[in-house]
Structures are given as structure tokens and as C-alpha cells.
Amino acid sequence: MARHKGRGLATIEYPTGMNQSGDLTQSWIKLKHDGRVDVLSGTVDIGNGSKTAHRQIVAAALGVPVDWVTVDVSDTDASPWDTGTFASRCTFIGGNAVKIAAERVRERVLEIAGKMLEIDPADLTIEEGVVFARGAPETNISVSDVAHAATWQLGGELISGTGTFVKPFAKILDQETGRIDRDPHAALSYGASVAEIEVDDETGEVRVERFIEAYDIGYAINPTIVEGQIQGGTVMGLGLALLEASYPYYPSPEHRGADFASYMAPSMVDLPQIDFLCLENPSVEGPFGAKACGEMANNGQGPSVAAAIHDAVGVWVTELPLTPERVLRALEKKAAGEDAPRVDGKWVIFDEELSINAVGAPDADVKFTFDPF
């Protein structure tokens, strides 16, 4: 009996926004008469931090303090259309929608302030809730005073702006090749995962000691929330790598876990050290250069842990999760000298017993063919 250390690498890419695009977000921003900002958005915050990110984007695009901004996702009457909180789309697509709306509000504030100050709006800017002349900051008026004047002195205007962001739907032009007519996503993010593990060759148990997680997310609107996404995603990735299965004896439907005592989601005792490397190569179209990091954070750990197991004890386990039972069975096969791939000419064929060719009927409609066409 011995414990063996191993290390494995995975590299991943993941799209921002729905596949084939067309996933629209609209937003509406209005000013209260003291200049405070209401963002009416349809983007439900499921813990991904979109409300926080949108607040920061609006504050920056409009030029007001963050605590002036309220993000309200009330209901389907008050809030304009958002396709939904999925497909890693909220910071990029929703963020662009609120940014565009905020820029329109800013434009209108500058126009009204220009009239009040008798200065060309093009010579004005807004910072920290104050409109001032570029190069002459002593000539200024607060956004609060602009909103108040617009409401009570200049005809009762509601200063507001709408914003829409959508990448047009990408049509598949040819069903034989999958050729499409435009980008099927808003952006692509990349990442890598290194797993450092220990395998117990008597019990088959795998423990992760450290994950190194590197992601290029364009630009972090809020680095703390990005870290939260990466840490949460890494732990979910640990779960799908080592622990979790709806059907523990898949494809059999028997012995499903029906509660947290029998379904093995990771808990604090499973938590390894997580080193997060945040790369920022600003994206072309994202708000302030941002790209998605939401979903992809649980995609690297399955393959990096599987690679680390091979590094540690020399067996490939290719069915997830990488349970002690599967590791032990692989070790038994190796000890019996039955783990080598079949070599046929230049073909090196692993996992033959798992193939549809081995399990399906000889005359089935679909097989994996070795013919390249």
C-alpha cells in the first residue's frame, strides 16, 4: 500500500453568450429627481454577481458614485427583456445593454447641463456625480441639480435611456459541414487547470491537494466576484471529477441519491488549495474589455484530475466521476497486464470495451466507424 503523488493539466475554451447568439438583453435607466439612478433590468442575479457588476458598469459609464446606482430586477412588467441568466452572458451582454443605456442618460444629462451652464455639451464631462467643463472644473453643476432642474423647472422631463445589446443569430448554412454565416457567440474565454493530487493505491481514493486555475477573462469588472466564480466553479469541478453522479451505476437508474447524505456533493473537507491566476487581455466588444468566466470554471478539473491520476499511478480512468472503485478496477487491470491499448497498425485503441461497437447490436444503425469519411 502506498500513496502516489501526481500532477495533470487541462486547457479549455468557452463561449460567452448563447450558442448561435441572438440572445438579446434590453435595459432601461432613469434618474430620480435627486440624480440617483434606477437601473431596471431583466437580468436575474443567481449569485453570479450580475447586479454588482452592472452597478459598477453603470456608475463608470454615467460618471456617478456606485452607491447612487440601484439595480432592480423586479418583474416582467417593470423590467425590459433579458433572455436569461445562463450561457455566461450577463456581464458581457447584459453589461453592454446597461452600459449603452447609461451612455444615453449621460448624453442627455450633458445636454441639459450644457443649456444650464451655457456651454457646448461636447466640452463637458461627468465624474463622481458632477458635470464640469473640461479644463475648467470650477464651472460645474452636480448631476443632482441637473435632474432636479429637468424635473421641476424645465418641463418635467424624466431623464432616461434604454440600451439593447445582441449579437445577431448565426444561421447554419450547410447541415453537412455546420458552416455558419457569422460568429455563433459573443466572445471566447480561455483557461487552464493544473491538479496536484495523491492517490491511495489500496483504497483507490484520490485527494486533490492543490488546483492551479488560470483564466483569461478579458478584464475583471470586480476581481472579488471573479475570484468567487473561479473558487465556486473549481469546487463544482472537483465534484464532477471525483464525487458526483445522479446515477452511480449509470446507465442503470438504480441507487440514486435523494438527499445530501446520499448524493455526494463536495463539502469543506474536500476543499483543496486553489491558486487563481487572472489574465486580462481585454476583449474587443465586451464592456470595459470584460469576457465571461461564469460557467467555464468547472470545465477543467475533470480532465486535469484524470491526467494527474495517470501521472500518479499510470492508469487512465475515462468515466466520470473518478471514483475509488473505478481507480481500483483500473489498477487491477494494470496489475494483470490488461490495461494496454490495442495496437493495430498505426491505430492505438483505448477503452474498446466501452465503445458503442462493443455494447450495441452488430446491426445497429450507428457505430463508430474507423473509416475516416
Place this chain on the structure above:
Amino acid sequence: MKAIGARLPRYEGAGHVTGQTLFVDDIRLPQGNLWAKALRSPHHSARITSFDASKAASLPGVHAIITHADVPRNVFGHLAFLGVPADEPLLAVDEVRYLGQPIAAVAADSEEAAQAAVDAIEVEYEEREPLFDMRKAFDPDAPKAHHWGNWLPYFGGELENAGPDRRRIRKGDLEWAFEKADTIVKGVYRPAAIEHAPLETQVALAVPEPSGRMVVYSCTQAMHFSAGHVAAHLGVPLNGVKLVSSAVGGGFGGKVDSSSDTIAAVLALKTERPVKWRWTREEEFLCSGTRAAWHIEVADAVTKDGWILGRKTLTLHDAGAYLRHSSYATTKHTFHCAGAYTIPNVSFLAFAVFTNRVPSTAMRGFGVTSTSFLAEMQVNRIAKVLDLDPYEVRLKNANRIGDTMPNTVVLKDPSTVPVVQAIAEHAGIELAPEYKAMTWEPRTGAVLPEWLVEQQAKGGQD
């Protein structure tokens, strides 16, 4: 203070960690509400031969029992806007295709009374042989899991032009790649179905307004999407429904399907009383959608120094008993089967396969968690088989600016090279100088052999 890049605390975060945030189940109406429970299929696959709710309806505290006949539009497709036909009934009609499928629902004064009524509904079934193994779905004598057959026949995505029964991506000349390769590495990869396991189970509170409008307090991840589903099932325009978005106690993709909203709304419509339906923990684990299981076979044509010349894949996606978003996931999967690498010649083939289990649904990484597994397992195996450095094989084949993905997308800012270099440095791996000097700019110089220049620059399909 600069707003962009600021480490601000999570908006509303303090409420979440101090127990002050209101979730749907915390909402109490002054007029109170009825409680819902569902009769669910005890079989994986069966015909319903008789259904009698008369005894159940006479039990104390029972206000309504609904079946498919009470739903204005019982079958509505989640991907109708993409032209994908509808297949899933809100309440089962004359057959059940998975264990836990809802057949009827009860609204009563308490959850106990509702459950007692569910237990008193008399149903007779004629069990059928279920299908569980996707690899047997194509066998001539396989049990039938779906009325469309055992795999989705409509990949065209348009009703008038249903298109093929499979998703294909092809680029380049795979025959050339297999011919030219020194080695072809083949493997089989099987990521599992897993649970979203949210702390908050599926829950909805439907409140009929005096005007006739239906207000639904929902834990949905996508309130407009869900409002559309509720309105469609009720057969009303979008102003006939108002979805009130609440804090979500864990989604991860599992609350894209509004599993509880619509049945609560139909019960509220029938009783003209507010109705709350909150799933038990057991229902959440056993009856809510899962991440799909996948079966993936891959053969990669490689040179002895680690260039991936071509890839052939066969993917089976376990959709479960109904389609939900599985055609979307299968297509997204095939778009990404090359991983973070530029593979000049490919043929990817995928099927959305029906089985007699809970329909699978969206989950974090939808469709692509499985491609990361296949692509990375293959690269690691290729490196081992050829005795090469796995970091260098990745950097060699990395996506670069201007490279073309299998579906003809041209890459603008692909970061395979920067992320591999960064993680190598942090892990203390010393890369050879030519790999250390690599950038994401188009390939030039020492690493790319002359005879591969044309291959790596390949644009669209041949």
C-alpha cells in the same frame, strides 16, 4: 473611486449571509394560499390504462385536482422560438416515460391534505420495457423511448425543413489526415449526469389577480423566458402573466426550466386562490432535470512530434425522456469539439438520444464541459503515447489569432498560449525557449514545420 475593477462587496450580499433575503418560500400573503402536490409516475415507462381521482377529490381540504385536460395548452416546446417542435406534456396524457413524471396535481388547504389526495388517486399502468443505455438506442430491437424514435430527428431546427437527425461539423480532408498520420489515438469518454443540488428546491407561488391576470413569484433564472412558458401553457398573451423575480437559492442551470411555475399557475387558475408549490428535497434530487450524461468516442490523427492533423468524433447526448434544450446542447458541443486547439481536418458527429430517465437540462458549462473532457483526455493521452511534453503539445496546436474553428469562425483573441504559459510558470514547469517565446499571434518560425503551414492556415471547409 474608480468603479471598474473595484473590489466592491456583493450587492445584496449582506442580506444573503445574515438570513434577511426573502426567497419565494418566505413570501406570505395576507389571504394565505393553498398548497400543491403532484402525482408522479412510479414507473420508468408505462401506458396509463385508467385514472380515477373521484375518491381523492372528496377528501377534506382538497380544492382542485388537475390533469392534462385542465391545461389550456398542455404541450409547449422550450425551443419553439428556434423552430424546434414541442414534445413534452406539462402533465402526462396516456403514457409516462420517466420515473417521477408529473401526471396530476392537487391544490389543498395544507401540504398534508394535498399529499393525502395524491395518494388516493387511483391509476393503473401497463409497464413497458424502458431504455437506459444510449449505446443500445440504435439497435433494431431497442425499446422505444420517445414517439419521435430513440434520437432527435429534427436537427434542421425548422418545422418545414426538419433537416437531418444528427449534428455534423466537417472541415478539411480527414482522409488526408488519417493517411498522413504517424499514429491514430482513439479513446472513449463518459462524463456523468450530475445534480444541480441547489439549497432552494423548485418553488413557485401563483396568485390570481382580480383582473384575471396571473402573478407568479418565481425562482427562475430567466424570468422573461419563464413568463413566456407560463403564458403559452395558459394560452394568454404576455400581459396575462406577471412573473415576479425573487432571490434564487442556487440555480446552476437547473432553474432555466420553470418546473414549478406553470403547474402552480394552472392550479391557481382553477381554484381562483393563490397556490404555492414547493418541491421536497427528494423531488429536487429525483425529479428535476440533471446535467446530461454523454458518450463520446474520439480518434485523433497525429504526427510523431505531436501535431494533431485530424479528429473524428461520435457523440451521444443523453437527453432523457423529452428534448428540453438537448438539441441546443448537442449543437453547442459539436461547435467546440476541437477544444482550445486548431485542428485543420475534422468530422464531428452527434446525436441527441432519448432514454427513459428524467430529461436532462442546462447546467454550468452546458454542452462544453463534455468537450473539455474529451479534448483534454485526448491531448494528455497523445502526449503519453508519443512520449512528448503535454504543455508543448498544447502550445504547438494552440488556437492563434486568425485561425479558423471547425464551423468557420475566425478567432480574434484566443488565449490558449497565454494561459498555458502562465500556468506552467506558476507550476514551476520550465518550457523550452521556443515555447516560452510563443505568442497568440499567427504562427511563424521554428515550431511550425513547412509542410503544415498550409494546413494550419486552412479556412472554410473543403
